[in-house]
Every structure is written in structure tokens, then in C-alpha cells.
Amino acid sequence: MTGARRGLTLAGTLLAITLSSAAPAGAHGLGGRSDLPLPVWMFAYGAAGALVLSFAALAVLWPTARLEGGRIGVLVPPASPAATEVLAVIGRVVGIAFFAVVLAAALFGDADPTANIAPVAVYVVFWVGMILVSALAGDLWRVLSPFDTLAAAVERLRGGSAAPETDAGYWPAAVGLFAFVWLEIVYPDRAKPRVLGLAIVAYTVVVLLAAARRGRDWLRRGEAFAAFFGVIARMAPLYTDGDGRLRARPPLVGLAALEPRPGLQALVLVGLGSTTFDGISRTRLWTDLTDGLGKWPLTAVSTLGLVWAIGLVTVAYLGAMRVMSRMQARDPDELAGAFVHSLVPIVVAYAVAHYFSLFVFEGQTALAFASDPFGRGWDLFGTARRTVDYRAVSTTTIAYVQAAAI
Numbered sequence: 001m002t003g004a005r006r007g008l009t010l011a012g013t014l015l016a017i018t019l020s021s022a023a024p025a026g027a028h029g030l031g032g033r034s035d036l037p038l039p040v041w042m043f044a045y046g047a048a049g050a051l052v053l054s055f056a057a058l059a060v061l062w063p064t065a066r067l068e069g070g071r072i073g074v075l076v077p078p079a080s081p082a083a084t085e086v087l088a089v090i091g092r093v094v095g096i097a098f099f100a101v102v103l104a105a106a107l108f109g110d111a112d113p114t115a116n117i118a119p120v121a122v123y124v125v126f127w128v129g130m131i132l133v134s135a136l137a138g139d140l141w142r143v144l145s146p147f148d149t150l151a152a153a154v155e156r157l158r159g160g161s162a163a164p165e166t167d168a169g170y171w172p173a174a175v176g177l178f179a180f181v182w183l184e185i186v187y188p189d190r191a192k193p194r195v196l197g198l199a200i201v202a203y204t205v206v207v208l209l210a211a212a213r214r215g216r217d218w219l220r221r222g223e224a225f226a227a228f229f230g231v232i233a234r235m236a237p238l239y240t241d242g243d244g245r246l247r248a249r250p251p252l253v254g255l256a257a258l259e260p261r262p263g264l265q266a267l268v269l270v271g272l273g274s275t276t277f278d279g280i281s282r283t284r285l286w287t288d289l290t291d292g293l294g295k296w297p298l299t300a301v302s303t304l305g306l307v308w309a310i311g312l313v314t315v316a317y318l319g320a321m322r323v324m325s326r327m328q329a330r331d332p333d334e335l336a337g338a339f340v341h342s343l344v345p346i347v348v349a350y351a352v353a354h355y356f357s358l359f360v361f362e363g364q365t366a367l368a369f370a371s372d373p374f375g376r377g378w379d380l381f382g383t384a385r386r387t388v389d390y391r392a393v394s395t396t397t398i399a400y401v402q403a404a405a406i
Helices: 002-019 040-061 081-108 117-137 146-158 171-185 193-214 216-222 224-233 253-257 264-280 284-290 295-328 332-362 365-371 395-405
Strands: 238-240 246-248
Touching: 081 117, 081 146, 081 193, 117 171, 117 193, 117 224, 117 332, 117 365, 146 193, 146 216, 146 224, 171 193, 171 216, 171 224, 171 264, 171 295, 193 216, 216 224, 224 264, 224 332, 253 332, 264 295, 264 332, 284 295, 295 332, 332 395
Parallel strands: none
Antiparallel strands: 238 246
């Protein structure tokens, strides 16, 4: 176990150095605030120090598994499968309604991103919100997913499910997640509603065709968001067992049951590396480096930067696993698969640190857009004139939340 503990400490150190190079939350073309009441270099070194000390403490104080025995958990009222099924149906209705409104607004609403619900709904409410919800409340995307609901409808119309083909693991999901984060971080017109609308249509068509060919169960690991949120949901204290009953368990223990499959490492590392690059792209160093570039040259450079950031965290992780494999005389690929679940809390913690201010401030605009999603001058719920209150959370609070998350 000594060699394994040293390997884990090394992994933590390498990841800390990599992650500490990124800045706090950026604007994503939607607005926001990223100032801190302390220098960025101090925040970065503090974050790196926290990670190194955490891994060192775990290596010394937690040498054996302690959480695996609590994976089953206890039943939570309402524990009956019937009650859970009713809640699932309500979730599917909510999910498909949200999807329909966002897609219609993106395709037919006001073309101005500041007057259309689609950008904030996709990049803030959906993307950031579902990461937080999945980590805290479990795999709600499994019932909210409009893709699963649509695939179920197609399956019923066809009179049965397609015969499953060769399992490609998480690789399709990793590719899909990369495409989404590229759109979110790199593509210059990412906030334009029409761009979002076409992207949603294209993704939906691809996913439904794949589900029709490979079977609806393929969505759990093949669809990018189902796979990513599903992995994150392993951290949550709530989950649904095989009999459809709601159970509670200690946080994080569900990760111990995460089965290594092809592409799982890629999926997690894309999530971690993309957030890292999003932070790097907001730093003065990056803006100075890309200053003066035109629209498409900047897109090309940013694409390379995104690939570089994902590659950097990948090299850090696989390098640490290779060193550990020499200490333990074990196969490095086996160790990389066995320890990939240890990266999931880091993905979530770094997402919280990076996106917290964006979620708090830009999330407020969702209330206004709820009354006027198409930008037609409506006021359906009396919230259309609400504005962002930048005093809702102080910069000091932002700094505390970011540091505490890491």
C-alpha cells in the first residue's frame, strides 16, 4: 500500500499543478463577474496547496477502503416503485417541455442572445445546473432527458427495441461531450440562438438514430450528457436501485461501483480538461497571446488550446498511474481504469469553483426569460423585468466558495 499511497500523492500533485494554472469563472459570451478579493496567483497556489495536502493526508490517514460497504444504503420514503414511477413521469414531462421551449426559442425566437432564453438555458441552467444537481441529488437526467423520452416514443412506434450491437463503451459520449464543450468554449457564435438551435437539432437526430440502431439502453453510456451526468451522480447520496426504489447512502460511495469501461477515462478527462481550458482562456496570458487574431484564426488557436488542456490533464493522470504501476508491478492501463473514479469529485469541485459566479448571476436572467422566452415582449409570470443583482453574492463569498470547493 505504501507505493499506492505515493502514487496517489504524485497524481494529486500533478493534477494540482495542472488545475492551478486556470482562472476562476469566465463569461461564456453571456456576461458575468470573475473578480476576486485576492490576487489570482495567490488563489492558484492556494488551490494547488489544498489539493496536494488533501492527497497527502489521504495517503497517510486513509490507506484502506472504508466506504464500499455502504453502497446499498437505506430506503427513503416514498420507497414504493409506483411512487417513484409517478415522479419519473412528471420528470419526463418537465424535461420534454423544457426541451421544446428552448428549441423553439432558439429556432424561432428573437435572434438577439440577450433577448432569448436559449443561451442561458443551455449553458447555465442545463449545463452548470445539471452538474450540481447530479452531484447532490443523483441521476435526475435519466428521467429528465428528452432524448430518452423521444427514444422511448420511437421504440414504441416501432413495436420494440433494436437488437443491441457491439458495446462501444463511453467513447461516443466522450466525442459528444467534446463537441459540446467546443461549442460552449471555443466557437465564436456559441451564444447565437440560431446556432444553438441547429446544434440541438443535429445532436438530437444523431442520438435518436444511434438509439434506433443500437437500442435505447445505449443512451446510458453513449449519449454524452446521460453518460457524464450519470458518472457524476455516483457521488450523490441518493440513487434508485434496481427495483426502482429510492435509497440514501453516504456521499461518494457510489463511485466505488463505477465499472471501468472503454472510453470512461476519456469522458472524465474531457470534462476536467475543458473546464481547465475555460479558466486558462480567461487569463491575461491567454488574451495577450491571442490578441489581434481574427474570428477564425482565434477559433483554430482556441481549438488547439482545448485539445492541449485535455491532453495536459491526461498526461498528468496517466503519468502518475505509470509511476504507480512501477511501484506496484501492475499494468498501468489497469491502474488507470481502476482509479478513474477518483477524478470525478475533482471534476465536480473544479466546476463549482469555476462556474459558481456564472450560475449565481446569469442564472437570475432565467427568471426573466421564463416570462418571455422568445423575446416577444411577453410577461407570462410577471418576471420579465427582473434584472441581474450583482450584489446578491459578494466577491468575498465567491472566493470562499471557490476555495472551499477545491
